[in-house]
Every structure is written in structure tokens, then in C-alpha cells.
Amino acid sequence: MAHTDLNLIRTFLILFETGSVTQTAEQLYVTQPSVSYALNRLRELFNDRLFVRTSRGMEPTTVAHQLYPSLKEALRQVNDTIESSRHFTPAHCKLRFRLALTDLGExxxxxxxxxxxxxxxxxxxLEVVPLEIAKAQEWLMAGKVNAVICSRPLNGANIQKHVLLNDRYVCLLNEHYLAADDLADKGLSIEQFTRGRHVSISSSSGHDLVEEVMELRGIQRKVSLSLAHFSVLPQILHGSDLIAILPLQIAASFEDHLLKIHELPFEVPSFSVALHWHAQTSSAPSQRWFCDTIIKAVTSAQTI
Incomplete structure (x- = not known):
């Protein structure tokens, strides 16, 4: 039904509800032959008679009864979407928005x-879509998501962005293991960093800037554990000597009497976390409201 005229669905629904070609034509402001033509197209489309003429009017077939609830709901959603776009008010909005986020963003x-x-x-x-940074720009261009929040720039010609916050990378580790080292009071040294055991997070999250810097500077580390997400790090680090690299804002929320933050023993540029959206969607009031809401929410949270 990818190319089906919505008027066919409207014709089907009204004819189902009224059982009358005449009333259907009146409600649609068309002629009765137009309704008959639409009914013939519907019959070809669904390979069923759909309605049978009786003394009581046009009686729906079994297939018509099966189709009615789905088509009714589908047309309702279409009408809601159109109405929200033309006369958008957040209080009455019933749209579904999709936002791509990493688990850190969550x-x-x-x-x-x-x-x-x-x-x-x-x-x-609101549907939160797990971010795959390599697909983020494609998702925006195809309309799979309304917006993306990530720390890596999306540089498409039609991609717009707004910087939400600035952050930098640090190390987080169990202080118990570092305290045994006689260099502990000097902070984490490059020797400690390179000979330590590390936990690595999937590059699909977009947090791979440190890896790029290490490769450029020829710094090697031993990765003993690879994870898909950051959220499990506190449990992992509490019981191990592993070193994790993550943004300061999240590291600060994980820090406790055992887990401590240490600066990286080499320089890595700070980074920005930005909201991205497709420029062509900016004209839609619902899209503007969605992006503005995210910006206001994050900005307010940062100032608390």
C-alpha cells in the first residue's frame, strides 16, 4: 500500500460506517460514481469484494471487518500528524519523537x-534509539530519527547542530590498586597508564577521540576487557584493577570512596556534545519544539 491514495482509505472507512454509497459520497463531497470507482480500486487492491449490496445497504465482508480497525488507526495517526504540523501545540501533541543517544547520554x-x-x-x-555513530548522519537524512546527541561532529551539508555542553576525558579506576604504587601521590603516570590493564568501550558510541590521540602519539595500552556500554563500569571497576577512560561529567557521577578520577597522562583536546538535526525538518513546528525542548532541558540542568 506504499502508493495507495489516502482517499481510498477514507472511502473504505466511511462506507464501512454508513453502509451507504450515497452517504459516503455526501461526506466526501464527491459523486456516487466516484465512490463506486474508489470501491472498485479497493477491491482490486485487497483482492476481495469488501462490500456486498443487500436490502440493508452495503454489508462488509469478513475481510472488510478485519481491515477496518487497522485502517481506522492508520488514518487517525496520519490525521494527527498533519494536524500537529499545521496547528502544533505541545499540550495536545500525540506524535512520537525519536532521539539517538549513547548510554552515557541516557x-x-x-x-x-x-x-x-x-x-x-x-x-x-519519546523513543530513544541506541546511537551508532557511523549511521547517525544517514538516520537523520532518512528521517529515521528526529535528532542525534553525540560528541563527534556530523558534517553533512544539511545537518544543523547546537552545542549542549563541553567536556574532557579522564581516567577512572579503583584507588585501592593505585595506592599500592609508590607513584600514586604524583597522579597517574604514563608508565602506570601503559602497563595497566584497561577496559575499552565500543567505538560505535562515538567516544574514540582518546584512541585517535594515542595512535598519533604511538601510545599503546593493554585492553583486557571490551564493553559495548559505559553504564556497567562502576560494578566492573569496583572489583578490579582496570582503568577506564570516560568523560569527566560521567566519571564524576561514578566517583566514590573507591573509584577515583585521574587526569590522562597525555594531552587530549576537550570535546563538545551537540544536538544534531536535519535542516529540512526545521520548518516543522513540532521539530522546532522538540529541539528547543532538548536544548532548554540540558542547559537548565547544567546551571543547577
Whole structure:
């Protein structure tokens, strides 16, 4: 049904509800022959008679009864989307928005975003899509997501962005293991860093700037554990001598009496976390509201 005229669906629904070609034509402001023509197209499309003429009017077939709920809901969603685009008010919005985030983004930013999102649009839906940085630009161009929050730049010609916050990378490790080293009071040295055992996070999250710097400077480390997500790090680090590299904002939330933050023993540029969206969607009021809401939520959380 990829190329089906929505008017065919409207014809089907009204004919189902009224059982009358005449009333269907009146409600659609078309002629009765137009309704008959639409019905013939529907019959070809679904390979079924759909409606049978009886003394009581046009009686739906079994197939028509099966189709009615799905087509009714589909047309409702289309109408809601069109109405929200033309006369958008967050309080009445029933749209679903899709936001691509890493698990770090979920931990650090999502609570504040959700609070403001649902405060303004309680009937709207938000779907969080796990970020795959290599696909992020494609997702935006294809409309798979409304927006992406990431720390790596998306440089497409039609991609717009707004910087949400600035951060830098640090090391997080169990202080118990570092304290046994006589260099502990001097901070983490390059020798400690290179001979230590490390936990690495998948580059699909977009947090691979440190790896790039190490490769350029010829710094090698021993990766003893590879993970897909950052969120499990506290449990892992509490019981091991592993060293993790992660953004300071998240490291600070993980730090406790055992886990301590140490500066990297080599220089790595700070980075920006930005909201990205497709420029062509900016004209839609719902899209503008969604992006503005994210920006306001994150900005407010940063100033608390």
C-alpha cells in the first residue's frame, strides 16, 4: 500500500460506517460514481469484494471487518500528524519523537530531557534509539530519527547542530590498586597508564577521540576487557584493577570512596556534545519544539 491514495482509505472507512454509497459520497463531497470507482480500486487492491449490496445497504465482508480497525488507526495517526504540523501545540501533541543517544547520554541528559518533554507534551511519545555513530548522519537524512546527541561532529551539508555542553576525558579506576604504587601521590603516570590493564568501550558510541590521540602519539595500552556500554563500569571497576577512560561529567557521577578520577597522562583536546538535526525538518513546528525542548532541558540542568 506504499502508493495507495489516502482517499481510498477514507472511502473504505466511511462506507464501512454508513453502509451507504450515497452517504459516503455526501461526506466526501464527491459523486456516487466516484465512490463506486474508489470501491472498485479497493477491491482490486485487497483482492476481495469488501462490500456486498443487500436490502440493508452495503454489508462488509469478513475481510472488510478485519481491515477496518487497522485502517481506522492508520488514518487517525496520519490525521494527527498533519494536524500537529499545521496547528502544533505541545499540550495536545500525540506524535512520537525519536532521539539517538549513547548510554552515557541516557544517564547524563535523558532525565532532564524527559522532565521538560512530558511537562510540556504529556501525550507525546519519546523513543530513544541506541546511537551508532557511523549511521547517525544517514538516520537523520532518512528521517529515521528526529535528532542525534553525540560528541563527534556530523558534517553533512544539511545537518544543523547546537552545542549542549563541553567536556574532557579522564581516567577512572579503583584507588585501592593505585595506592599500592609508590607513584600514586604524583597522579597517574604514563608508565602506570601503559602497563595497566584497561577496559575499552565500543567505538560505535562515538567516544574514540582518546584512541585517535594515542595512535598519533604511538601510545599503546593493554585492553583486557571490551564493553559495548559505559553504564556497567562502576560494578566492573569496583572489583578490579582496570582503568577506564570516560568523560569527566560521567566519571564524576561514578566517583566514590573507591573509584577515583585521574587526569590522562597525555594531552587530549576537550570535546563538545551537540544536538544534531536535519535542516529540512526545521520548518516543522513540532521539530522546532522538540529541539528547543532538548536544548532548554540540558542547559537548565547544567546551571543547577
Amino acid at each position: 544517564m547524563a541528559l535523558l532525565p532532564a530531557i524527559l522532565n521538560l518533554f512530558y511537562a510540556q507534551a504529556p501525550q507525546a511519545e
